[in-house]
Amino acid sequence: MTPVTNVRIWWDTSVSAYRVSFPYDKVLVEFLSKQVPISDRHWDPTLKIWTCAERVLTPMLAFFKMLNITPSVMTRQQVESQHSTGPVSQRVVPLDTVLCEFVRLLPYTAAQKAYRAAAMELHPDKGGDATKAASLNVVWARIAKEVYGQQ
Secondary structure (H helix, E strand, O other): OOOOOOOEEEEEOOOOEEEEEOOOOHHHHHHHHHHOOHHHEEEEOOOOEEEEOHHHHHHHHHHHHHOOOOOEEEOHHHHHHHHHOOOHHHOOOOHHHHHHHHHHHOOHHHHHHHHHHHHHHHOHHHOOOHHHHHHHHHHHHHHHHHOOOOO
16 A cells, blocks of 8 residues: 555635545545544545544544654644735745645645646647646646655
8 A cells, every 4th residue: 555645634714624635545534434523524525625623633643643644734723824914915925835835735636637737738739838848747747746645
């Protein structure tokens, strides 16, 4: 079994709960299904994202640590401190930082879909720019590997 390396957990103010995203892994799904009461979790099959009550964050993080998984986490406090200083786009934060944060929060399947659409538009056989297509492929390979743990 390939170790899961791209677990993302973030506070979603719109539902006042944590969102959890990771590629399918039987052990993680069984943990969430058996250890987190159904009243504290919800699976969205369309988005492929779990929604969990705030009180299960600490046990989840302990479980991930036991499995040597280091998730990318955006806590409620971090999100609220960002909101208290204004939206990300209005704060003095470098654009590359904002873009990195966006990509980390984006589920792998959504990022892959965007990459494929861009690759089709930039492909030289479709009238696109070969240099841009090549650059896109190099950038996507690095993002897929470093952000999403894909080989």
